[in-house]
Structure formats: C-alpha cells, structure tokens
Amino acid sequence: MKQHILVIGAGFGGMWTAVSATRLFNIHDRNDVEVTVLAPQAELRVRPRFYEPNAHQLAAPIGDLLDAVGVKFVKGTADSIDVAQKRVGYIDASGAKQVCSYDKLVLATGSRLAIPPTSGVVEHAFDVDQIEQAVRLENHLKSLASLPDSKSRNTVVVAGGGFTGIETATEMTARLRTILGEQADIDVIIVDRGDRIGGSMGEEIAKSIEEASIETGVKWHLKASVESVDANGVNLSDGQRIEAQTVVWTTGVRASSLTEQIPAERDHLGRLHVDSHLKVIGQDDIFATGDVAYAASDDIGNHALMTCQHAIMLGRYAGNNVAAQILGVDALPYSQPKYVTCLDLGAWGAVYTEGWDRQVKLVRQEGKNLKTQINTVWIYPPAANREAAWAAADPLIPIA
Structure with missing residues (x-):
C-alpha cells in the first residue's frame, strides 16, 4: 500500500511543499508515495496583492501544475485533525463531512487577520x-x-x-x-x-x-x-x-486555528514550533510550513515572518524534508538568512530594502519596477511543466 503525504493548504507554503516533495521522490525514482493537497480551491491566491484594485483577478489556477507533478488535489476545507489516528476531517465541495488518512501531514493553512474585540x-x-x-x-x-x-x-x-x-x-x-x-x-x-x-x-x-x-x-x-x-x-x-x-x-494576522489541534508548543501568534527540518517539535509525522510555522531562519536569532517571501522557501524545505523522512535520506536544514522588503507606495513608487535593519537600496521608479516584477512574476506558480516546476522547487535556490 502506498504511503500518503497529506498537505493541508494550497497557498505559497502548501503549493511549494507538494511540488518539492514530488521532486525528491522523482530524484530517487520512487513512485510508491502519494502526495495530496487538500484545500478549498485549486488556486494560489496572491494575497500580497490584495491591496490593489481588481482583487478578483488575483488568483492563479494550480490544478494543471499539481497534475503535471503527480499531486492529487482534494477540494475541501479541513476542520479537524486527529493526531492519534492520523486522520483529517474536512467538508467537501458538496458540504458533506469527509475524512482523509495520512502517514505524514504537512500543515500549510496560513493565517488570517486577527480581528480585535473593538466595537463595530x-x-x-x-x-x-x-x-x-x-x-x-x-x-x-x-x-x-x-x-x-x-x-x-x-x-x-x-x-x-x-x-x-x-x-x-x-x-x-x-x-x-x-x-x-x-x-x-x-x-x-x-x-x-x-x-x-x-x-x-x-x-x-x-x-x-x-x-x-x-x-x-x-x-x-x-x-x-x-x-x-x-x-x-x-x-x-x-x-x-x-x-x-x-x-x-490592517492590524496584524494570526496563524490558522488548526494549529491548536496539534499537541505542540505555539508562539504568541499561534505558530507551531518546528525544528530545523520544519518538523513540529514533539510530533514525528507532522510538519508545519508557511504562516503556521515558527521557524528559525538563520543562526543569529531571526525567525521567518508571515510573508510569502518566507512561505515560498519554507514550502520548498518542508516538501523536501517530509519526502526525505519517508525515503530515509538526509533532510536539509531550513535556512533563509537574506531578508528583503519591497514596499509599494502608490504613485510615488516603491522602496526596496535589504537586511533585518531594512537598509534602503532602491526607491521610487527603480523600486516600483522591482515590486512589479515580484508581484506579477516571481511569486506566481511555475508553469505546469514537470521539469520546470521541479527545478523551481529546489530548496537550495534562493528567491531573492
């Protein structure tokens, strides 16, 4: 019987997890492991751009991409995780309750705006x-x-x-x-x-x-x-x-509430503490990635933020490492020491910075050109071509 990796979530972390996992199985010529993505839509919603007009256009279909790399997609919304029985409950497209079993689980359910109790x-x-x-x-x-x-x-x-x-x-x-x-x-x-x-x-x-x-x-x-x-x-x-x-x-986000169903330590934003391989500490068969992972990004005390910049890389590492665990090969310690920002400032342009102290490198139109490149090309899914997608999912390729 095939082993089963279940990835919950089709955002930056979830999508790249699935592609990266199948990449490593392909390298090792293994086709006896099934990778499934469970999410409400087979699309990458380009959340970093939702401040722009025409938000309805800011979703990129990923069904063909998942098909190309051999990932099964299940349309549904996860609402429960039974760690002891290794089962995830979800509501399917018709509104019926369903259950999906797993051998390895990758939680990639992202974050939501933290709504305060402020009146109105x-x-x-x-x-x-x-x-x-x-x-x-x-x-x-x-x-x-x-x-x-x-x-x-x-x-x-x-x-x-x-x-x-x-x-x-x-x-x-x-x-x-x-x-x-x-x-x-x-x-x-x-x-x-x-x-x-x-x-x-x-x-x-x-x-x-x-x-x-x-x-x-x-x-x-x-x-x-x-x-x-x-x-x-x-x-x-x-x-x-x-x-x-x-x-x-716009005052801050919090990790998906599904993190609360996993017996493990969480930070003040609800993110699960993970080790250097992105495995949830205290859980042998559960990984966390993207906005639900509290992960050290370097060895000097910085941690990944709840941004697509970090979610993309976290997904690549999580997919590689959950596959590596099944294959019995060495995992890759997550590392993302380079931190950049590119802040859109409307008609003025944009400002691009490097480092955790945000040293300004580009401003106005030069910054805007880079921001446009990031927003319309870099953060979008790769083409639905197996070899190209796997090449892009290599965790050792930097994104910036």
Missing part, C-alpha cells in the same frame, strides 16, 4: 486579508460614486500603519480618484499608535514612507488607535472622531 469592527470595517474581503472592499468603493458628495463619503480610514496598512493607503488615493473623479476632495488617513510616520518599519525606510505619504496625499493620525467603528466613522483613543464611510482594518 466586524459590522462596519473592511479588510484586504482574503480575496473575498478584498472584493467586498472593491465593490464598496465603487458604490461610493452613487452617494451624494460628502466628507465622510470621500474619507477612508486605514487602521494600522504597518506593511499592509501603508500599501493599502498609498494605493487608495488613486483608487478613489478613479471612482469619484479627479476633483473629489479625498482624505486617506492612517491611524497608528506610533509617534512618527512609518516608525514601525525602521528609521531609514520611514523617510521614504513619509515622502510618499506627502506626495500621494496620505495623512497620518499618530499616537492613537481606533476604539470603535460605526457606519459613519471611527472614534479614537485620543478622544477625536473621524467621519468616514470606509474603514480598512
């Missing part, structure tokens, strides 16, 4: 965390054109001045002008607890963020947080109120 967020705020929410925001923005001109109609509040908040805000001014017209009196306001523009991103990159904010018309309301949201605006911790019919929440 669930009822009135938007986000760009998942494709459905990004489409909901897009439809809402388009609907503004049918409303009477007013300050609240023309104002967008972005809660959170981190990576997603900044990209959303600096893109938002152009999106609003496309919908409301060039003459509309638009306000896009980032509400952030920090005491300076872009302060959470580091001192050097903050200079570019401040410059871009001025040029794109993005305002910052600092040293404050949103205390409540309603249909017409937000109330802030400093006692002020901003009238706005659009509030976008």
